[in-house]
Amino acid sequence: MPAPYRVLLETLRQGFPQPVSDRVHDAYFVFSIMQALDKVDDMKSELPLLGEPTELDYESARRQEIGPSSASVEDVSRELVRHFAGLPIFSHPRTQVNVVPPSSIASIIGALLPTIYNPNLVSDDTSHGIAVAEQRVEAMTSRLLGYEPSRSAGVFTFGGTGTTLYGVKIGLEKAVPDAMERGVHSRAVMISSGQSHYARLSVAGWLGIGEDNAVQVPTHLTNDIRIDLLEQAIREVVADGKRIAAIVATMGTTDAFGIDDIEAMVALRDRLVGELGLDYTPHVHADAVIGWAWSVFNDYDFEENRLGFRPRTVRALAGAGRRIRKLSLADSIGIDFHKTGFAPYISSLFLVRDGEDMRYLARGREDMPYLFQSGEHHPGIFTLETSRSGTGVLAALASLLFLGKDGFRALLGHIVEMAELLREHLEGHSTTTVLNGGNVGTVTLFRVYPDGVDTWTVPERERTDPTYGEKLLEHNEYNRKIYRYLHEKAMDGKGVLLSMTDCYRHTDYDEPMVALKSYILSPFVDEEHVRLIVDSVLEAREHVRG
Numbered sequence: 361m362p363a364p365y366r367v368l369l370e371t372l373r374q375g376f377p378q379p380v381s382d383r384v385h386d387a388y389f390v391f392s393i394m395q396a397l398d399k400v401d402d403m404k405s406e407l408p409l410l411g412e413p414t415e416l417d418y419e420s421a422r423r424q425e426i427g428p429s430s431a432s433v434e435d436v437s438r439e440l441v442r443h444f445a446g447l448p449i450f451s452h453p454r455t456q457v458n459v460v461p462p463s464s465i466a467s468i469i470g471a472l473l474p475t476i477y478n479p480n481l482v483s484d485d486t487s488h489g490i491a492v493a494e495q496r497v498e499a500m501t502s503r504l505l506g507y508e509p510s511r512s513a514g515v516f517t518f519g520g521t522g523t524t525l526y527g528v529k530i531g532l533e534k535a536v537p538d539a540m541e542r543g544v545h546s547r548a549v550m551i552s553s554g555q556s557h558y559a560r561l562s563v564a565g566w567l568g569i570g571e572d573n574a575v576q577v578p579t580h581l582t583n584d585i586r587i588d589l590l591e592q593a594i595r596e597v598v599a600d601g602k603r604i605a606a607i608v609a610t611m612g613t614t615d616a617f618g619i620d621d622i623e624a625m626v627a628l629r630d631r632l633v634g635e636l637g638l639d640y641t642p643h644v645h646a647d648a649v650i651g652w653a654w655s656v657f658n659d660y661d662f663e664e665n666r667l668g669f670r671p672r673t674v675r676a677l678a679g680a681g682r683r684i685r686k687l688s689l690a691d692s693i694g695i696d697f698h699k700t701g702f703a704p705y706i707s708s709l710f711l712v713r714d715g716e717d718m719r720y721l722a723r724g725r726e727d728m729p730y731l732f733q734s735g736e737h738h739p740g741i742f743t744l745e746t747s748r749s750g751t752g753v754l755a756a757l758a759s760l761l762f763l764g765k766d767g768f769r770a771l772l773g774h775i776v777e778m779a780e781l782l783r784e785h786l787e788g789h790s791t792t793t794v795l796n797g798g799n800v801g802t803v804t805l806f807r808v809y810p811d812g813v814d815t816w817t818v819p820e821r822e823r824t825d826p827t828y829g830e831k832l833l834e835h836n837e838y839n840r841k842i843y844r845y846l847h848e849k850a851m852d853g854k855g856v857l858l859s860m861t862d863c864y865r866h867t868d869y870d871e872p873m874v875a876l877k878s879y880i881l882s883p884f885v886d887e888e889h890v891r892l893i894v895d896s897v898l899e900a901r902e903h904v905r906g
């Protein structure tokens with residue numbers, strides 16, 4: 361009689377992919393995945409979400425504990441699939457809630473394979489060819505963005521926030537030498553625009569710079585940083601005896617696609633280094649997690665317009681392109697393939713123009729005794745993480761290979777075209793106003809007004825006139841009601857799932873402006889969905905009292 365655990369072990373072994381190919385078992389493995397996919401597919405309907413809208417039951421979740429015995433793969437997969445009920449389908453043309461990208465099949469396979477074979481990018485000992493894939497993506501992306509790949513270096517990390525963390529950390533080491541060993545021994549700041557992502561707070565907090573030292577510079581109405589005020593901020597910080605860990609340019613803000621003038625920022629930095637006699641050069645990091653993808657248009661001939669975009673779209677693409685093409689002036693860049701690269705989470709690449717900069721992050725090999733006994737490429741020497749998955753790398757590689765430049769151009773061009781169409785429609789109605797009208801991206805922020813409001817003048821008045829503050833708040837509430845109506849309609853499968861932002865931006869007298877938001881990223885969005893938004897908004901006005 362074998363020991364009871366041995367019997368169980370035999371069953372458990374069937375629950376793992378076989379290390380040596382066994383055709384029957386290989387088929388069982390693929391079938392198990394297919395079965396799970398099938399169950400999720402069964403939840404698709406006309407609704408822009410899986411299954412039915414569901415209440416989230418955290419209470420019973422909190423009561424759960426591990427079972428006494430093992431379960432079958434089928435039972436586990438049923439349990440897993442259950443958790444997808446109610447999830448928006450982000451690739452659905454009637455889901456336009458946020459910057460969540462639909463993943464292509466190629467990128468899904470890219471993310472799937474490493475979960476089966478588990479390469480660890482800490483070193484090429486443990487990742488072999490996947491380490492080469494990382495270099496390949498780094499070189500492809502460097503070239504695309506205008507870096508010189510023979511000089512640049514890059515590493516995949518744990519998200520857009522991670523890319524900013526890497527950039528500011530390198531800058532911190534330049535500004536406050538040996539901070540890695542000694543701690544942040546001089547007062548340091550990081551500077552970015554008031555519209556930059558709140559990741560600045562995580563980075564400043566976690567690096568020991570301190571959230572209070574994340575200086576925010578006001579933006580233009582187009583949501584890009586004001587260079588005159590940036591200059592003022594730099595002068596003040598230096599006069600205060602503080603050191604600048606990094607100046608962060610936001611190349612595509614999350615909610616409004618504002619793009620900083622990085623050329624002017626770098627020129628300003630270069631001028632002030634001499635003028636103020638700094639003994640270091642403040643690091644300029646570009647948070648391009650959203651905007652990077654537009655660099656596929658760097659060499660697109662907009663005059664010829666081979667792909668046939670509409671004039672308004674060409675204008676928007678060229679408008680974004682004129683700033684994005686200067687990206688390579690940044691000392692480092694953050695890129696999210698999981699934002700505008702049509703890849704699943706997490707797929708974030710940090711690039712430095714000068715690979716030598718990575719030395720600021722390096723640890724001594726003697727500090728990592730169990731690693732690097734063989735192999736030649738050891739990113740683990742300078743990465744924050746120890747284990748690093750290959751999922752992001754291969755998902756990104758798959759996206760780049762699958763789409764190519766023209767594929768990216770067609771997808772980005774199309775979603776910008778749809779966003780432009782939406783703005784055109786909303787501008788055409790007297791009761792709706794586009795707030796980011798000059799915007800060149802795929803996100804549209806708009807406000808809806810009750811009857812009798814003059815939308816030619818009111819938005820401007822709301823923004824600037826404190827005596828209009830009460831009306832502003834009334835209109836904020838009105839827009840919240842419109843939003844709730846639209847949300848319910850979407851949940852009935854008859855409308856478009858939009859989102860709402862409580863604070864599109866602050867008025868000059870510091871009140872928040874509520875806005876409705878359409879974030880178009882799905883390749884499946886088409887003109888009928890754009891019309892549906894407008895029709896639903898007009899219908900909502902009939903039902904909501906101002």
Ligand SMILES: *Cc1c(COP(=O)(O)O)cnc(C)c1O
Nearest residue numbers: 519520521557559612613614649
């Ligand atoms: C989303 C976003 C981030 C954060 O990136 P994650 O990948 O979500 O960590 C940072 N900056 C900008 C501009 C973003 O839109």
